Amino acid sequence: MLAELMLSALLLLVTYWFIVTRRLSSAVSAYSVQSWLLGLVALALYVDTRLIGLLLFGLLIVSVKGILIPRLLRNRVAFALVAGRETSYYVRFPTALLIGAGLSLVGLLAATRLAFQPQLLPQSVLGISLAVFLLGLFTTIARRDAILQVTGLLAAENGLLLLSLVVAPGLSLLIEVAIVLDVLIAVLVMGFLVARMRDAVAGTDTSELTRLRG
Amino acid sequence: MIDPALLLVMLATPLLGGISSALVRSDRVRYALVVPTCLVTLALALTLIARILATGPVSAFANWLYLDDLDAVVLLVVVVVSTLAGAYSIAYFRSDAQGHVLRPGELRKYFGLFHLFTFTMVLATVSGNLILLWTGVTATTFAAAPLVDFYGSHEPLEAAWKFLVLAVAGELIALLGFLLLYEAGIASLGSAYNFSIPVMEQAGPHLTASLGAIAFLMVLVGFGAKAGLAPMHTWLPDAHSQAPAPVCAMLSGAELNCAMLAIVRVLSLVTPANKARAGGLHEALLAFGLLSMAVGVVFLISQRNFKRLLAYSSVEQMGLIAAGFGIGAPVAAVGALLQMITHSLAKSLMFFNSGNLLLRFRTTTISEVRGAIRVAPASAILVIAGALAIAGAPPFGLFISEFTIIRGALLNHAWAVGAGIAALLMVAFLALMEPFNRMVFGQGRGEPLPARAELGLGVLAPGYILLAAVLVLGVWIPGPLHSMLVGASQVVDR
Numbered sequence: 001m002l003a004e005l006m007l008s009a010l011l012l013l014v015t016y017w018f019i020v021t022r023r024l025s026s027a028v029s030a031y032s033v034q035s036w037l038l039g040l041v042a043l044a045l046y047v048d049t050r051l052i053g054l055l056l057f058g059l060l061i062v063s064v065k066g067i068l069i070p071r072l073l074r075n076r077v078a079f080a081l082v083a084g085r086e087t088s089y090y091v092r093f094p095t096a097l098l099i100g101a102g103l104s105l106v107g108l109l110a111a112t113r114l115a116f117q118p119q120l121l122p123q124s125v126l127g128i129s130l131a132v133f134l135l136g137l138f139t140t141i142a143r144r145d146a147i148l149q150v151t152g153l154l155a156a157e158n159g160l161l162l163l164s165l166v167v168a169p170g171l172s173l174l175i176e177v178a179i180v181l182d183v184l185i186a187v188l189v190m191g192f193l194v195a196r197m198r199d200a201v202a203g204t205d206t207s208e209l210t211r212l213r214g
Numbered sequence: 215m216i217d218p219a220l221l222l223v224m225l226a227t228p229l230l231g232g233i234s235s236a237l238v239r240s241d242r243v244r245y246a247l248v249v250p251t252c253l254v255t256l257a258l259a260l261t262l263i264a265r266i267l268a269t270g271p272v273s274a275f276a277n278w279l280y281l282d283d284l285d286a287v288v289l290l291v292v293v294v295v296s297t298l299a300g301a302y303s304i305a306y307f308r309s310d311a312q313g314h315v316l317r318p319g320e321l322r323k324y325f326g327l328f329h330l331f332t333f334t335m336v337l338a339t340v341s342g343n344l345i346l347l348w349t350g351v352t353a354t355t356f357a358a359a360p361l362v363d364f365y366g367s368h369e370p371l372e373a374a375w376k377f378l379v380l381a382v383a384g385e386l387i388a389l390l391g392f393l394l395l396y397e398a399g400i401a402s403l404g405s406a407y408n409f410s411i412p413v414m415e416q417a418g419p420h421l422t423a424s425l426g427a428i429a430f431l432m433v434l435v436g437f438g439a440k441a442g443l444a445p446m447h448t449w450l451p452d453a454h455s456q457a458p459a460p461v462c463a464m465l466s467g468a469e470l471n472c473a474m475l476a477i478v479r480v481l482s483l484v485t486p487a488n489k490a491r492a493g494g495l496h497e498a499l500l501a502f503g504l505l506s507m508a509v510g511v512v513f514l515i516s517q518r519n520f521k522r523l524l525a526y527s528s529v530e531q532m533g534l535i536a537a538g539f540g541i542g543a544p545v546a547a548v549g550a551l552l553q554m555i556t557h558s559l560a561k562s563l564m565f566f567n568s569g570n571l572l573l574r575f576r577t578t579t580i581s582e583v584r585g586a587i588r589v590a591p592a593s594a595i596l597v598i599a600g601a602l603a604i605a606g607a608p609p610f611g612l613f614i615s616e617f618t619i620i621r622g623a624l625l626n627h628a629w630a631v632g633a634g635i636a637a638l639l640m641v642a643f644l645a646l647m648e649p650f651n652r653m654v655f656g657q658g659r660g661e662p663l664p665a666r667a668e669l670g671l672g673v674l675a676p677g678y679i680l681l682a683a684v685l686v687l688g689v690w691i692p693g694p695l696h697s698m699l700v701g702a703s704q705v706v707d708r
Contacts, residue, residue, distance in 0.1 A: 114394075114397075114424075114425065114428070115422050115424050115425055116397065116425075117397070117400050117401060117405070119400075119405055133386070133390065136386075137383060137386070137387075140379065140383055146375065149379055153379070153382050153383060153386065156383075156386050157386055157389075160386060160389050160390055160393065163390070163393055164393055167393050167394075167396055167397045167400075168393070168396050168397070168400075168405070168406075169405075171345075171396065171406070171409065172406075172409075175343070175345040175346075175409070178345055178346060178349045179345070179349070179389070181349075182349055182352055182353065185353070185356050186356060186382055188356075189356045189359055189360060189378065190378060190382075192360065193359065193360075193363065193371065193374055193375055193378060196363065196366070196371050197371065197375075200367070200368045200371045200372075201368070206375065209368075209371070209372035209375060209376070210372075211368060211369050211372060212369055212372055212373060212376075212451075212452040212455065212456070
């Protein structure tokens with residue numbers, strides 16, 4: 001159980017990377033690392049329990065989210081990733097870090113208040129998953145760059161998949177497949193729109209997208 | 215034994231339609247595929263609805279698919295709207311809409327995604343497994359966002375991006391809700407159970423009440439963004455002002471209802487366990503509903519673009535539907551369900567009208583459209599009649615459904631809610647009628663009108679069919695529809 005807890009804590013730590021980094025390609029790497037850690041949590045759980053579903057889930061996460069999606073992102077939006085960084089921000093770095101710490105605390109505390117039946121993973125991992133979820137959503141809101149917004153959403157989604165491991169390791173594999181497929185399609189559509197931004201705003205800064213009002 | 219097959223074929227038809235539309239080379243084949251695909255889906259949906267009315271809910275594949283009266287209401291809306299929107303799309307693109315010369319491959323993208331959009335909405339209505347329900351509602355976004363971006367310049371891209379980011383963020387919040395809902399069932403159903411509508415309905419009062427309540431609030435906030443509830447509605451006017459008119463009809467007429475279906479479904483599942491405590495869940499839905507109505511009405515006033523005007527009307531109407539369910543009285547629930555149907559018909563009609571005005575006047579600015587009645591009488595009659603319908607004037611269907619919701623509020627002794635809804639509807643009526651009246655009958659400042667020329671039958675017929683339907687519903691609710699609404703209201707208020 002210690003291994004899973006350590007991996008989850010590491011996963012939360014990696015999520016701060018999204019808040020700190022300004023380099024777009026570094027956010028994609030952060031997502032890849034975060035997904036690998038999530039996959040490893042599932043695989044460690046498999047080693048403890050020998051539930052075949054967890055093995056498949058872990059492999060699915062590592063292959064789709066750890067390898068395939070980062071590669072897709074790198075291919076589709078290569079034009080933006082080359083030395084691309086976010087130049088202007090809504091929230092400055094120290095403030096963002098403080099808000100991030102606050103949100104982590106909210107997630108960890110909220111988990112202790114839920115009427116929760118411990119399954120394989122302890123309640124602290126539930127708190128971590130909620131914290132990761134909140135940090136991901138916060139990154140999406142706080143960032144101006146389209147790619148950082150996408151990786152924020154993807155990070156939040158990893159938090160929810162960790163939560164699904166806590167809440168329902170028995171939740172059918174088909175359901176996990178449905179969720180992961182959904183993310184894959186989301187990335188394809190988002191990649192398509194981000195690629196379109198190259199023509200429209202010559203970059204991926206969404207603060208240029210302010211023509212529609214009223 | 216026949217039902218699982220019917221369900222599968224109904225799902226497969228638009229999916230295959232989409233795939234083949236994306237694969238075939240000739241645009242003529244693509245056009246020819248649209249109406250048959252939609253009609254087969256429509257016929258299968260009607261058959262299934264008839265079977266539900268005769269023998270009760272249908273369930274298949276270990277509850278992965280499930281269809282009851284509540285689903286049936288939304289399924290009916292989805293298939294009717296998508297069939298007419300499909301037929302309208304053909305005529306619309308043939309009429310060279312927005313002065314837009316179609317590039318090669320654009321119709322391939324449009325009709326491929328159009329059928330997939332229908333598929334995802336049908337999936338949302340027939341899913342029995344709750345994660346599949348989430349997947350269906352979520353997938354609608356991925357089909358719809360590239361359609362919003364169809365015209366492919368700066369503004370459509372901006373609208374599609376806002377829509378996508380807000381909707382996906384909302385969907386993740388909703389997924390958190392569904393996972394907590396699963397946790398709410400573990401105490402009584404064990405750690406690995408069939409996470410489906412019928413199983414959760416049976417477990418009803420034994421779900422963990424507090425988790426169920428939080429789950430509902432998460433789904434309400436998350437899918438509320440997709441259903442157009444304020445303050446998460448901001449994508450809606452942008453997307454509706456930029457998307458092609460038939461896509462707007464699909465978004466407002468069908469997709470918003472799918473998100474609302476998921477919200478109401480979760481509410482119905484967690485209500486029994488939360489009956490004992492003071493609840494507050496219906497009140498939350500009611501509060502979001504009234505806020506959306508107020509926000510929608512405020513933005514209706516002094517709106518300069520008629521597609522945005524219709525979009526804010528959708529915010530207001532979805533707010534009314536949410537409020538109808540939130541009142542927590544069976545009569546109000548029947549009203550809200552009927553409102554789902556009447557609003558979808560009338561709003562699709564109005565978005566077809568917006569497309570027709572665009573075809574004739576080449577603008578979406580209200581002040582630039584004048585004297586439509588003299589330019590194209592048959593289209594103008596449709597515009598003004600549709601405006602009366604969407605504003606809720608008798609004898610159109612919306613008058614009946616809105617009246618029923620208010621009656622439900624009063625029967626429940628929620629005097630202030632009933633009066634508030636009535637007042638907001640009154641203001642909305644004026645704010646909607648005034649600009650459409652100007653566009654149809656206005657004299658303008660003497661600038662020359664476009665030459666008198668009627669639009670083709672292809673873009674007018676779908677509108678006249680919708681107008682007839684919404685008029686019929688204003689004077690007569692057919693027996694099967696009535697029993698479907700009552701059955702659905704019993705699902706909602708368990």
